[in-house]
Amino acid sequence: MHSFGYRANALLTFAVTALAFICAIASLSDKFSNQNPSAEIQILYIKRFKSYGNDEVSLTLDINADLQSLFTWNTKQVFAFVAAEYETPKNSLNQVSLWDVIIPDKEHAKFRIQTSNKYRFIDQGHNLRGKEFNLTLHWHVMPKTGKMFADKIVMPGYSLPDAYK
Amino acid sequence: MGWIGETVDSIKSIKIRQLLTQAITLGMIVTSALIIWKTLMCVTGTESPVVVVLSESMEPGFQRGDVLFLHMTKEPIRAGEIVVFNVDGRDIPIVHRAIKVHERQNTGHVDVLTKGDNNDVDDIGLYADGQFWLHRQHIMGRAIGFLPYVGWMTIIMSEKPIVKYILIGALGLLVITSKD
Structure with a gap:
């Protein structure tokens, strides 16, 4: 009954159960943090606007964001990205990621950066002239353990020029 | 004689009734594991509810040996989600964003482009020849939860099969020789 194997088994089972419980609690504790991230994005200028088969835009963005409140003790990193989102006659939703960043800790979570688009902004067709679109800052919080969560700030009212350049 | 002798003795002393009880116990363990796995499949709606990260393409978010929990719903795929997808002609599913x-x-047909956070380029090079987008049928699920390190055991077992056989042998011996 009280053999070595039996005791080792009991100890291991208890240790794993306790660890699982602590992980679950750590993940749950994320729910109680106050989150009020803010962001502001400007399009500084359109570098290029052409149509090779599909419309393509190159632009420079000014991104000003404060994501510090997303960090808790269970946060490993925050993945943040800016996407252009718009509707066309062909597609009910187009989401094109323009720029992204991995934020490793709270100290780097408040930033201002001027950058050209990291990924190509290409439409599926020729719908970008004069197009109104949203710029959305998404964030994806990756925990040390447990449930991942994501949210976004939608910034409407951006538009592209009426002519190619 | 020592430990080996005692083990041999205890194997010899097994009675048929005890043997049957142990076979049933073993069967119960295997079937309950199977029940849990199949239940998870039903609840999460994906063929593989749990995957182990095998590559470094999503570091530092996901490291080799981390375990991801997947979920598949009818909800549309959106940018930023970490999806697990299969490409025709590749055996191992890939976890990328x-x-x-x-x-x-209207049709709900969707074109998705993915990229590993730690990779410099997007995944078009990983897709099948002439494939530029992923569609719904390629996507097995989206990652919703995360548990570090737990998958290392499976990586070790699949890369060094000898470890697996030793482990299974030891467990088998333990089951046979245990007296409670």
């Missing part, structure tokens, strides 16, 4: 999504009007 969706960076571009184009969803058709």
Whole structure:
């Protein structure tokens, strides 16, 4: 009954159960943090606007964001990205990621950066002239353990020029 | 004689009734593991509810040996989600982030482009020849939860099969020789 194997088994089972419980609690504790991230994005200028088969835009963005409140003790990193989102006659939703960043800790979570688009902004067709679109800052919080969560700030009212350049 | 002798003795002393009880116990363990796995499949709606990260393409978010929990719903795929997808001609599913999504009007047909956070380029090079987008049928699920390190055991077991055989042998011996 009280053999070595039996005791080792009991100890291991208890240790794993306790660890699982602590992980679950750590993940749950994320729910109680106050989150009020803010962001502001400007399009500084359109570098290029052409149509090779599909419309393509190159632009420079000014991104000003404060994501510090997303960090808790269970946060490993925050993945943040800016996407252009718009509707066309062909597609009910187009989401094109323009720029992204991995934020490793709270100290780097408040930033201002001027950058050209990291990924190509290409439409599926020729719908970008004069197009109104949203710029959305998404964030994806990756925990040390447990449930991942994501949210976004939608910034409407951006538009592209009426002519190619 | 020592430990080996005692083990041999205890194997010899097994009675048929005890043997049957142990076989049933073993069967119960295997079937309950199977029940849990199949239940998870039903609840999460994906063929593989749990995957182990095998590559470094999503570091530092996901490291080799981390375990991901997947979920598949009818909800449309959106940019930023971490999806697990299969490419025709590749055996091992890939876990990467969706960076571009184009969803058709009415039909719900969707074009998705993915990229690993730690990779410099997007995944078009990983897709099948002439394939530029992932569609719904390629996507097995989206990652919703995360548990570090737990998958190392499976990586070790699949890369060094000898460890697996030793482990299974030791467990088998333990089951046979245990007296409670």
